[in-house]
Amino acid sequence: MMRRLWLMFAAIACLALPLGYAAAQTADETSMADTQLADPAQEAEAKALMESLRCLTCQSQSIADSDAEMAVDMRHLVRSRMQAGESPEDIRQWLIERYGDYISYAPEAGGITWPLYAIPAVLVLLALGLLVRRLRRS
Amino acid sequence: MNRWAFYIPLALFALFVGLAGYQLTQPKADEIPSRMVGKPLPAFELPPGRADGAPVTNAAFTDGQPRLLNIWATWCLPCIAEAPHLESLKEAGAPIVGIAIRDTQEDIAAFLAEHGDPYTGIAIDERSSVQLAIGSSGVPETFVIDGQGIIRHQHIGDIRERDVPLILEKLREAGE
Numbered sequence: 001m002m003r004r005l006w007l008m009f010a011a012i013a014c015l016a017l018p019l020g021y022a023a024a025q026t027a028d029e030t031s032m033a034d035t036q037l038a039d040p041a042q043e044a045e046a047k048a049l050m051e052s053l054r055c056l057t058c059q060s061q062s063i064a065d066s067d068a069e070m071a072v073d074m075r076h077l078v079r080s081r082m083q084a085g086e087s088p089e090d091i092r093q094w095l096i097e098r099y100g101d102y103i104s105y106a107p108e109a110g111g112i113t114w115p116l117y118a119i120p121a122v123l124v125l126l127a128l129g130l131l132v133r134r135l136r137r138s
Numbered sequence: 139m140n141r142w143a144f145y146i147p148l149a150l151f152a153l154f155v156g157l158a159g160y161q162l163t164q165p166k167a168d169e170i171p172s173r174m175v176g177k178p179l180p181a182f183e184l185p186p187g188r189a190d191g192a193p194v195t196n197a198a199f200t201d202g203q204p205r206l207l208n209i210w211a212t213w214c215l216p217c218i219a220e221a222p223h224l225e226s227l228k229e230a231g232a233p234i235v236g237i238a239i240r241d242t243q244e245d246i247a248a249f250l251a252e253h254g255d256p257y258t259g260i261a262i263d264e265r266s267s268v269q270l271a272i273g274s275s276g277v278p279e280t281f282v283i284d285g286q287g288i289i290r291h292q293h294i295g296d297i298r299e300r301d302v303p304l305i306l307e308k309l310r311e312a313g314e
Contacts, residue, residue: 031265056170056275069240070276073266098173098273 033075037083046079049088052105053078053095062105169294172273172281179207179287180271187238187246187260194235194261202285204312206232206305208257209269211239212249214277216296221253223297228256230306236260239269239277280305284312 037043050064055071063071063078081091095103109117179196186193199205208224210217228234236257238246246260263269272281272289282291282305291308293301 070266073240074270076265077267077270095270098270099170099275100173102170 031072031076032079032083033072035079037079042082045088046082049082049091050075050078053092054103054105056099056103170275171294172275172289172292174273175289175292177289179283179289180268182268182271184237184261184263184268187236187241187243187257187262189243189247191260194237194259196287198235198259199283200285200287203233204282204284204290204309205258206234206309207272207281207283208234208236208278209239209274209280210236210278212241212245214239217278218253220278220296221256223299223302224256225254226299226302227297227305230302232306232309233258237263237268239263239266282308282312 037046047064051062053063053074055061055063055066055068055074057070058066058068061068061071063074065071078088078091082088092104092106101108107113107116179199181196183193183195199207206227210220224234234256236259238260241262243262246262250257261268274281274292276294278296280293280297281289282293284290290312291305293305297305
């Protein structure tokens with residue numbers, strides 16, 4: 001039952017998408033937002049990057065998930081730059097330079113975020129120390 | 139062990155819960171400021187927004203005169219509310235270059251006929267490429283660009299009447 005529903009959804013999506021985007025396209029440049037890259041490995045990298053970039057107008061959604069027009073343009077940016085040979089991390093850095101790390105769902109250690117990584121490690125060491133002390137005593 | 143020291147972890151925990159609770163009640167900041175303020179405009183060339191217009195390039199911003207760069211769109215409702223205030227900025231002597239996001243010349247002509255035309259030049263950004271390159275996350279947004287093409291100030295959202303003096307001030311500062 002679920003399978004059939006999914007197939008139906010997929011069929012509707014396949015029919016509806018080209019209709020919607022055909023209207024938005026101009027003659028000179030075709031949007032690559034929803035066209036898979038020819039190289040499957042590169043496409044997989046692009047997909048992973050798009051799933052870890054925040055949609056700016058809808059927020060709390062990735063640009064892979066969102067149908068907001070700005071997310072569509074960001075997918076175009078990702079796929080066209082990757083096709084031109086840029087690495088996913090270059091593209092992520094390019095966007096972080098413009099919007100800050102807010103745009104990326106892949107957190108980075110460093111700057112003001114290092115305590116997030118350091119504190120748990122310190123706590124674990126502290127707990128181990130206490131445990132060892134108690135075990136020795138008993 | 140001192141009997142008060144026993145409560146320190148509990149106090150720390152209560153502090154953490156209190157802080158988290160407080161932050162949860164605070165409204166979410168939905169403005170995403172551009173990190174490009176203080177940096178030069180990226181290189182771009184965009185097609186004209188008017189049928190008889192010329193393409194707009196970043197070089198148009200490096201002739202020594204500070205300008206406003208207005209990111210807008212004919213499909214954007216707050217842009218209609220902003221139109222009269224762009225008009226008063228124009229009357230105060232501010233040159234305004236418009237970049238219309240995902241727009242067409244026909245829609246732009248109709249919008250300007252209805253809501254007034256404050257622009258010295260208009261370009262169309264079909265794929266938000268310039269918008270993304272300058273760190274703008276929505277429409278409308280307005281940037282103050284100095285005479286060397288450096289981004290000096292970003293105004294997020296539609297310009298209200300009360301915002302006009304600050305924008306004129308920033309434009310004046312950019313010309314110093």
